[in-house]
Amino acid sequence: MIQTRIIPRTPSAYDPPLIIKMLFNQVTKYNPQREIVYRDLFRMNYTTFDKRVRQLANVLTEIGVKGGDTVAVMDWDSHRYLECFFAIPCLGAVLHTINVRLSPAQILYTMNHADDKVVIVHEDFVPIIEAIKDQLTTVEKFIIVSDKVYQDPNAPLVETSFRLEGEYESLLSNASDQYDFSDFDENSLATTFYTTGTTGNPKGVYFSHRQLVMHTFCLLAYFPGYRALPLDHRDVYMPITPLFHVHGWGFPYLATMLNFKQVYPGRYEPEMLLRLLLKEKVTFSHCVPTILNMLVNSPVAKQVDLSKWSVLIGGSALTKGLAKAALELGINVTQGYGMSETAPIMSVVHMTDEQLQLSIDEQLPFRTKAGKIAPFVELDIIDDDGNSLPHDGDAVGELVARGPWMSQGYYKDAEASEKLWAGGWLHTGDVAAIGTDYYVTIADRVKDVIKTGGEWVSSLDIENLLSQVEGVAESAVIGFPDPRWGERPHAILVIKPDYQGKLTPEGIKAGLQARVDSGEINKWYVPDNIKFVPEIPKTSVGKIDKKRIRVEMKELILGH
Structure with a gap:
């Protein structure tokens, strides 16, 4: 340890901890007249938001929630969820954002594993609770959430066989809007949620107050004045990432602290999303x-x-095909990179003024990279022996990370936590290159790289090629064992409705082969099989689920 001189502390001086209360204390300072909107059902300004968070804190305190208790939320993306983002951790309690897209058995596991004490549940998810309530081991109380109350305050609530403490809006309206949040240790647990990226039970990821405040500071340093996506107080923010997924990527904390107008769409429905996008002027x-x-x-x-x-x-990964389709509609689309375990920001594309002047096709290689390393983040690439590789844009290895907001491990799983942080770096499981310009290019997941004919082939690169075929809506590429070449790539595609019957697997393969013959691409990038499917299996957070594809679609893809 380096010897340092510690600044002497005056006994009466205030040494504020980095806790979410610090973010919440800003909400009425700058533009409190700006609105927080929920669908076409509810809207309020930040002065009202401040009062409602304190009312929720009083409600939870009244029903027995104390520091260290875990309060779970099962709701669509809403103003209520945003209130929970602040009220629960500001009490010193732990916010558990439940992934409502998991199976009932998985939700049961996460609730018991997280030691949930109180559950705030939307009436749409009551059937899940009904199915598992007798197996819940720690839950003591439930608060019901309903959208009906915004249209008819007297509307009857859904009937339940379990006891309710009351309905959310009714409880808030009867609670005091005065609550003085206390200080406590900044390393206190603030949030937890569960990730399902591997086999077995979901893993609990957790974050401290300090980590979430530091992540918010990172976003604050990176995005206002940022060339690709410059954000400021005039912006109108609408997340289309579920709030149960890594705290909505941390942006609700930033948007609330800076008093952005915020729009929460509830259940994701294309017509509602587009209606809100236009009506509320989302930017x-x-x-x-x-x-x-x-x-x-x-x-x-x-x-x-x-x-x-x-x-x-x-x-x-943002494919070039999807990026081009969005840019042609005028959408300023770009890419970031992160994981549940990293809170999540590790890198974001940073377009220069010169790059922004390029044509759409010329911009695609820049916009579809994983991005430039974020402030305060350290990234490295290592070989199989843990040796650091050159950051020259060519060398490829496993990407490892360090940063002040990355999860310290998995809840109640010491073995997996040690594996995650082997060698003092967080292991992402992604294969990548890092350039001298600090740009990260993800080659593939370690388990998805295809070794064929002695070459390492990225499934993401092949998906990128297929995404640029006119009429292809989505693509997924996986490797299957091959007796001659070790592995070979195989692809499944979703075809846009207007191109049904106009495209054939043979025609797409011929197009790729023509690019091989011209020397444009490597011969190993032509899939052995291309199959058209109505949809591609996805995980609960909307990612392509290659694990399911390998198991469930093997016979379809291989034809035997």
């Missing part, structure tokens, strides 16, 4: 490629002006 969103693809291919998208809308893509 910034983030989502996985699946959602953007759905919106870009909506008939309405070609009839409206989307030129004021910027979209950050994450979760899965």
Whole structure:
């Protein structure tokens, strides 16, 4: 340890901890008149938001929530969810954002594993609770959430066989809007959620107050004044990433602190998303490629002006085909990179003024990179022996990371935590290159790289090629064992409705082969099989699920 001189502390001096209370204390300072909107059902300004967060804190305190208790939320993206983002951790309790797209058995596991004490549940998810309530081991109380109350305050609530503490809006209206949040240790647990990227039970990822405040500071340093997606207080923010997925990528904390106008769409429905986008004049969103693809291919998208809308893509790779389709509609689309375990930001594309002057086709290689390393983040690439590789844009290895907001491990899983942080770096499981310009290019997931004919072939590169075929909506490429070549790539494609019957697997393969013959691409990039499918299996957060594809579609893809 280096010897340092510690600044002497005056006994009466205030040494504020980095806790979410610090972010919340800003909400009425700058533009409190700006609105927080929920669908076409509810709207309020930040002064009201401040009061409602304190009312929720009083409600939870009244029903027995104390520091260290876990409060779970099962809701669509809403103003209520945003209130929970602040009220629960500001109490010193732990916010568990439940992934409502998991199976009932998986949800049961996560609730018991997280030691949930209170559950705030939307009435749409009551059937899930009914199915598992007798197996819940720690849950003591439930608060029901309903959208009906905004249309008819006297509307009856859904009937439940389990006891309710009351309905959310009714409880808030009867609670005091005065609550003085206390200070506590900044390393206190603030949030937890569960990731399902591997086999077995979901893994609990957790974050401290300090980590979430530092992540918010990173976004604050990176995005306002940022060349690709410049954000400021005039922006209108609508997340299209579920709030249960890595705290909505951290942007709700930033948007609330800076008093952005915020729009929460509830259940994701294409018509509602586009209606809110236009009516509320949304300027910034983030989502996985699946959602953007759905919106870009909506008939309405070609009839409206989307030129004021910027979209950050994450979760899965942004293909050049999807990026081009979005840019041609006027959408300012770009890509970021992160993981659940990294809170999630590790890098974001940073376009220069010169690059922004290029044609759409010339911009695609820049916009579809994983991005430039974010402030305060360290990234490295290593070989199989853990040796660091050159950051020259050519060397490829496993990407490892360090940063002040990255999860310290997996909840109650010491073995997996040690594996995650082997060698003092967080292991992403991605294969990447890092350039001298600090740009990261993801080659593939370690388990998805295809070794064929002695060459390492990226499934993402092949997906990129297929995405640029006119009429292809989505693509997924996986490797299957091959007796001659070790492995060979195979592809499944979703074809746009207007191109049904016009495209054939043989025609697409011939097009790729022509590019091989011209020397444009490597011969190993032509899939052995191309199959058309109505949809590609996705995970609960909208990523292409290659694990399911390998198991469930093997016979279809291989034809035997």
